[in-house]
Amino acid sequence: MGELMRGGLRAATGLAFLAALVITAVVWVTASRPYNPAQQAAWVAPADPAAALAAPAARPFPSAVVSITYHAVSDTNPAFTAVTPALLSEHLAALKAAGFHTITLRDVERLVAGQPVRLPAKPLLLTFDDGVASDWTLVDPLLKAYHFTALAFIVTGRVVPPGRPSYYLSTRQIQQMAATGRWDLGCHTDKLHYYAPVPGGTAPALTNRIVVHGKEETVAQWRARVSADLARCQAFFRRVVGHPATAFAYPFGGPTSGGNIPSVAAIMPQLFRQAGLDWAFYDGGVPPGHIDALGPWSDRYGMERIPTRSVTSVAALMNLIRRTLPAEPAADLSGLPWRGVGATCATAPASLDRSLTVTTAAYGTCLLGDLNTSRWRDYTVRTRVAGLSQRVTAIIGVRDGAGTGYAGRLEVALGERGLIVREQVGKRPHQVLATAPMAPSPVGPGIRDVRIAVTGDRAVITVSGAPAIAVTLAPSLGAGGVQFAVAAQGPHAVTFESPTMVVAPARGTP
Amino acid sequence: MRAADTGDGIPPPRPPRSPWEWLVTVAMVAGIAGICVLIAWHIYDKLSFYSGSALTVAYTVIVSSYVLSRFVLAAFYRPPRDVGLEPTVAIVVPAFNEGAAVARTIDSCMGVDYPTDKLELVVVNDGSSDDTWQQMRKASARYAAGAVRCLDLGSNQGKRAAMAAGIRATSADILVFVDSDSMPAKGAIRRIVQGFADARVGAISGLTYVRNVRTNTLTRMQSARYYVSFQLLKSAESVLGAVACCSGCFSAYRRTAIAGLLDAWENQRFLGVACTYGDDRALTNRVIKSGWVTRYDALAYACTDVPERFGKFYRQQLRWKKSWAREGPILLGHVWRSRPVAFPSIALQTVAGFLSPVVITYNVIRCLLGAPLPVIYLAGLYLITMAYALLYRLLRNDGMWLYALVGALFYITLTPQLLWAIARIRDGSWGTRAPAATAGHAGSVPAGAVSVPVPAMAGLAPGGDDG
Numbered sequence: 001m002g003e004l005m006r007g008g009l010r011a012a013t014g015l016a017f018l019a020a021l022v023i024t025a026v027v028w029v030t031a032s033r034p035y036n037p038a039q040q041a042a043w044v045a046p047a048d049p050a051a052a053l054a055a056p057a058a059r060p061f062p063s064a065v066v067s068i069t070y071h072a073v074s075d076t077n078p079a080f081t082a083v084t085p086a087l088l089s090e091h092l093a094a095l096k097a098a099g100f101h102t103i104t105l106r107d108v109e110r111l112v113a114g115q116p117v118r119l120p121a122k123p124l125l126l127t128f129d130d131g132v133a134s135d136w137t138l139v140d141p142l143l144k145a146y147h148f149t150a151l152a153f154i155v156t157g158r159v160v161p162p163g164r165p166s167y168y169l170s171t172r173q174i175q176q177m178a179a180t181g182r183w184d185l186g187c188h189t190d191k192l193h194y195y196a197p198v199p200g201g202t203a204p205a206l207t208n209r210i211v212v213h214g215k216e217e218t219v220a221q222w223r224a225r226v227s228a229d230l231a232r233c234q235a236f237f238r239r240v241v242g243h244p245a246t247a248f249a250y251p252f253g254g255p256t257s258g259g260n261i262p263s264v265a266a267i268m269p270q271l272f273r274q275a276g277l278d279w280a281f282y283d284g285g286v287p288p289g290h291i292d293a294l295g296p297w298s299d300r301y302g303m304e305r306i307p308t309r310s311v312t313s314v315a316a317l318m319n320l321i322r323r324t325l326p327a328e329p330a331a332d333l334s335g336l337p338w339r340g341v342g343a344t345c346a347t348a349p350a351s352l353d354r355s356l357t358v359t360t361a362a363y364g365t366c367l368l369g370d371l372n373t374s375r376w377r378d379y380t381v382r383t384r385v386a387g388l389s390q391r392v393t394a395i396i397g398v399r400d401g402a403g404t405g406y407a408g409r410l411e412v413a414l415g416e417r418g419l420i421v422r423e424q425v426g427k428r429p430h431q432v433l434a435t436a437p438m439a440p441s442p443v444g445p446g447i448r449d450v451r452i453a454v455t456g457d458r459a460v461i462t463v464s465g466a467p468a469i470a471v472t473l474a475p476s477l478g479a480g481g482v483q484f485a486v487a488a489q490g491p492h493a494v495t496f497e498s499p500t501m502v503v504a505p506a507r508g509t510p
Numbered sequence: 511m512r513a514a515d516t517g518d519g520i521p522p523p524r525p526p527r528s529p530w531e532w533l534v535t536v537a538m539v540a541g542i543a544g545i546c547v548l549i550a551w552h553i554y555d556k557l558s559f560y561s562g563s564a565l566t567v568a569y570t571v572i573v574s575s576y577v578l579s580r581f582v583l584a585a586f587y588r589p590p591r592d593v594g595l596e597p598t599v600a601i602v603v604p605a606f607n608e609g610a611a612v613a614r615t616i617d618s619c620m621g622v623d624y625p626t627d628k629l630e631l632v633v634v635n636d637g638s639s640d641d642t643w644q645q646m647r648k649a650s651a652r653y654a655a656g657a658v659r660c661l662d663l664g665s666n667q668g669k670r671a672a673m674a675a676g677i678r679a680t681s682a683d684i685l686v687f688v689d690s691d692s693m694p695a696k697g698a699i700r701r702i703v704q705g706f707a708d709a710r711v712g713a714i715s716g717l718t719y720v721r722n723v724r725t726n727t728l729t730r731m732q733s734a735r736y737y738v739s740f741q742l743l744k745s746a747e748s749v750l751g752a753v754a755c756c757s758g759c760f761s762a763y764r765r766t767a768i769a770g771l772l773d774a775w776e777n778q779r780f781l782g783v784a785c786t787y788g789d790d791r792a793l794t795n796r797v798i799k800s801g802w803v804t805r806y807d808a809l810a811y812a813c814t815d816v817p818e819r820f821g822k823f824y825r826q827q828l829r830w831k832k833s834w835a836r837e838g839p840i841l842l843g844h845v846w847r848s849r850p851v852a853f854p855s856i857a858l859q860t861v862a863g864f865l866s867p868v869v870i871t872y873n874v875i876r877c878l879l880g881a882p883l884p885v886i887y888l889a890g891l892y893l894i895t896m897a898y899a900l901l902y903r904l905l906r907n908d909g910m911w912l913y914a915l916v917g918a919l920f921y922i923t924l925t926p927q928l929l930w931a932i933a934r935i936r937d938g939s940w941g942t943r944a945p946a947a948t949a950g951h952a953g954s955v956p957a958g959a960v961s962v963p964v965p966a967m968a969g970l971a972p973g974g975d976d977g
Contacts, residue, residue, distance in 0.1 A: 010909060017912060021541070021896045025548060028889035032552060034559040162559035172559060 034163025036172075037133065042141035043086060045093035064293035065108055066100065066321050067125035067305040069283070073134040082310055085138045092146045094314045100124040102148040105184040105247055109279060112298045125294065126150040127281065127305060129188055129249060131159060133166060136173040143182045151184040152177065153249035153281070156236035157191035171240045178241045186247035187233035187277065192226070193251040198260055204252040207268070208259045219261060223271065230275035247279040248272060254282040254302060269301040281305055290405025292374050293324045326375040327403075333381070333482060333499035338366040343486060358394075358486045359493040365395075365485035373403035373481030376503075380453040381482055383499040387492065388446045390416050394494045395485040398452050398459070399477040409480060410473055412461050413487075414438075414448055419463055425474045433471040434461075441465050518813045519719035519733065520695055521908060531907065538904035542581060545897040549578045552890070569865050576858040577894050581901075583746035583855070589809045590705035590714070597703055599762075600630040600682035604672035605646065605690045607638045613649035618693035620653055624700050631658045632676040637666035670789050674776045677768070685763045687790070692718065692759045692814040702762045702810035712767030712802025713794055715744060715756035716810035723910075725818050730910060731917030732816040732823070738898045738914050741808060741905055748806035752798055752852035754841055754859075758790035760812030763797065771796045780836050786938040788833020795837050799844045827924055831931035838863060867928040874926075895919055 071081035073088050083091075101120035108125055110117035126143075128135050131154030143150055154169065162172035169177075177183040189206055196205035199216055206226060209217040217225070234244040255265040272280055280301040291304045298304070306320045330336055334354040338345035343364020346357040358366050376399075385394045393415045400409035407427060413420045421434040441447050442464055449464040454473070461469045482501070486494045527535065553574045556567050601619045605612045612633065619631050633650070635643045643662055650658035661675055677685055684703050688694055698716060705714040717740045720733035747753040756763070768775075775793055778785040785792060794804055817823040842860045846853045873884055895918040903911035 014912065017896070017899070017915065020892070024889045024892045024896075025544070028886060028893060029548065029551075031889065032555065032886045034555055036559070163555075 035165040037137050039141045042145040044145050045090040047097045064295045065123040066293050069305040070128050072132040073138045114296050129153045131169045149182045153186045153188035155188045155193045156233045187245045188249050190229045190232040192229050207255050207264050248277045249281040291324050327371045329376050329503045341365045355495050355497045357495045360486045361491045363487045368481040369402045371403045377479045378455045380502045382451045384449050384497040386447045387494040391489040392492045393487045397483040399480040400483045401480045404480045434469045436466050439465040519721040519723045520811050538900045541900045549574050573862045576862045580746045583749045584742050586749050587745035592704050593707045597683040598628045599684045600680035601686045602676035603633045606636040607640045608642045608690045612645050616649040622699045623696050634661045634672040634676045636672040670776045674772050689759050692812050695811040698810045705805050710803045712797040713756045713763045713804040715806045716760040718759040719813045720816050721813040722815050730913045734914035735917045744806040750852040751803040752849045753804040753806050755791040756794045759814045767797050767802045781936050783936050787829045791833050791837040799848050831928045835932050867926045871926045
């Protein structure tokens with residue numbers, strides 16, 4: 001009996017230890033399993049024919065690279081920069097359908113540096129800022145599905161060791177990203193992606209002298225702080241992927257956004273060079289209002305990108321892209337998409353005499369606002385203006401910043417008897433550069449042939465019946481399109497006949 | 511169900527497996543394999559995620575790899591084949607103050623199954639102060655003249671001197687060392703010489719069971735520990751041909767392998783003092799260094815007595831740890847050229863062995879200061895010690911498999927003792943009041959029987975003596 005009980009007790013003890021073994025194994029596996037979120041299956045958005053149609057059909061400027069910035073990708077993140085995976089997928093599907101092909105950072109570098117590089121017809125650079133874990137879990141599968149590549153700008157100080165739960169990427173995920181061959185990596189500061197206290201408020205820590213221990217930094221201290229941060233960023237990339245980064249992205253805009261270091265825009269490139277960073281991208285959306293696609297014209301320390309928001313629809317994205325692509329100067333100005341402000345802009349069909357008729361009740365302008373004219377630099381505009389009278393003045397603007405990202409232009413105002421050449425820079429009032437009386441028109445009453453040639457900061461205005469006028473433009477009027485305006489007493493129409501543009505230094509006379 | 515106790519701790523031959531036993535066998539194999547897979551997964555995770563401090567990662571990977579490699583290597587272990595070898599054998603028994611016990615040892619040695627014309631027993635009295643010499647003479651008189659040779663050193667010169675004198679007194683090809691409190695089983699001598707059929711083999715360790723296993727919990731734990739240490743750790747080492755310690759309880763050496771080493775071994779000094787402990791490990795070490803292979807024969811049994819009181823057990827463990835701390839690095843220093851195939855294994859063992867007490871002490875202090883319990887560490891510990899217990903149950907059905915678990919955990923608590931052992935490594939005394947010069951050899955202490963502690967691997971691991 002006792003033997004039996006002892007046997008039973010022993011069996012029970014053994015079973016208890018075996019049960020403990022199973023429990024321990026489960027605990028061990030659960031507790032020691034590292035955080036390793038799986039990549040999500042990519043939802044490929046159906047190709048939307050409308051999106052393809054909405055795509056910029058216009059001839060893009062040769063070798064202009066469209067670059068787009070995304071941040072976190074999430075279904076739940078309320079940040080205004082976070083897009084949902086579905087929206088991102090729709091964006092990528094539309095880009096694919098529109099014929100865009102992604103290119104690598106190296107290709108962009110070659111292009112901007114003016115080195116020979118073979119590019120697809122519609123080159124695209126996708127960038128993802130901040131180094132959020134969704135780069136790996138959500139974005140990478142989408143890139144794979146669409147055969148795209150991307151550039152991730154990583155805040156290296158926020159990267160966690162492998163296996164630790166985090167909103168940001170882990171070093172292991174970054175290595176995995178690098179190993180896919182789909183990702184280039186860039187620096188988004190090591191630990192300076194934040195707003196720091198400055199006298200009177202807060203400002204981006206990277207580009208401002210901040211308050212440290214109650215004292216405002218000197219410029220030397222600021223330089224030392226930024227240099228050290230960039231060096232840490234580079235050390236991170238050397239350690240994790242074996243080589244330093246070449247590209248940097250500013251957090252919160254660029255170096256010009258209202259900082260307390262006047263020469264910050266000049267100093268930052270020195271600090272970049274010191275750290276071995278050859279390229280710096282502005283945060284998407286800076287300068288506001290106008291973004292140029294990347295090309296040989298780009299500033300290597302001020303590369304611009306299209307920003308996206310959680311509300312950026314496919315159509316809005318396509319619109320942004322269209323405005324980003326520099327348009328080629330058009331020979332026939334009457335064929336452009338004129339937009340009237342206080343005026344109706346009527347263009348005659350090409351089969352007839354090409355012309356643009358501006359009709360207004362008092363003052364109206366025909367603009368090229370949707371056209372990116374940032375590549376329109378040196379050109380000659382010719383047209384015959386018909387409909388001038390004592391009550392009607394025609395105004396031709398050149399180097400108009402509406403499609404280039406600044407306010408201002410050079411204007412030639414033609415009355416019946418005289419002309420005024422004036423410029424507007426920014427929001428300052430017009431400044432008259434020259435005036436001249438005009439003899440009666442040799443062509444006919446109310447009709448003048450006009451030729452305006454801009455080359456560098458020089459403009460030569462030649463109007464029939466008036467002497468040629470040469471003026472010097474303000475340096476900020478460096479590039480821009482054309483506009484036609486009418487000022488009249490009462491409803492009137494002015495026709496600009498055969499408006500043409502020749503891209504070349506002007507010579508000869510009309 | 512279980513086999514009757516034979517009184518010497520050596521289990522009787524295992525009966526054919528019943529269906530139930532087959533089921534148990536399959537379950538145990540599956541359990542051990544499962545734990546091994548978990549350990550391998552853990553190593554992979556640590557390496558691919560590299561989470562935690564460098565020390566933690568290195569420690570976990572080293573210790574887990576060591577434990578895993580023991581099971582994997584041991585799975586490939588096969589005892590040497592019986593090829594009917596019958597070389598001349600001399601059993602050398604050093605004795606110091608054994609009293610009547612020496613007669614028992616002489617009787618058991620003479621009782622083995624081996625041709626009498628090829629077997630010789632050399633009993634060396636190391637200047638005992640009691641009647642050991644008389645007892646030896648009396649016992650030897652019962653056997654044919656010349657079968658038992660009794661040597662008297664005249665004064666106490668230490669165990670190594672006694673063993674060296676015994677070796678020099680005989681010309682047998684194979685020398686079998688048996689501690690004065692150990693007894694070889696009947697077929698043990700015939701069995702242990704078989705491995706020497708391989709001309710590269712210089713030394714072979716037998717398997718030692720614990721005779722006084724039933725005395726108390728301490729002896730049960732030691733018994734289970736001995737068994738797992740031999741069957742797992744020595745088996746693994748044998749596969750690589752470098753059993754680091756052919757234990758003094760019961761081992762055989764080839765004369766040609768040790769003849770040239772005797773003087774250096776007998777007079778070994780470490781940090782300026784004569785070495786009085788770890789004689790077996792030191793000798794095996796030198797045999798390996800000379801380029802010989804050392805093996806383990808799981809079918810050659812002996813039995814021995816283990817300490818029954820904690821104080822004595824503690825001092826024995828301290829001696830073993832001292833000899834491990836001394837001989838481990840020495841072995842590592844030459845094994846990369848004397849036995850390159852065993853180098854990774856021995857390197858893992860040595861590094862893990864030295865790290866373990868540090869990590870365990872560190873963790874204990876952290877917990878005392880209020881840090882949360884290291885759950886992963888403790889769970890890993892349990893898994894590994896459980897793997898030992900399952901192995902024990904797989905190989906033996908004597909109802910004591912849980913002692914392998916409890917014993918392993920108990921040994922792990924002694925791991926920090928290594929730090930003390932290192933601090934006292936120049937102290938040659940045996941932890942008794944006897945002065946170093948008169949340090950004993952056996953006296954119920956299985957001197958260097960199973961030496962060394964490879965302490966808790968991974969904290970995890972077995973404390974095992976790797977023996």
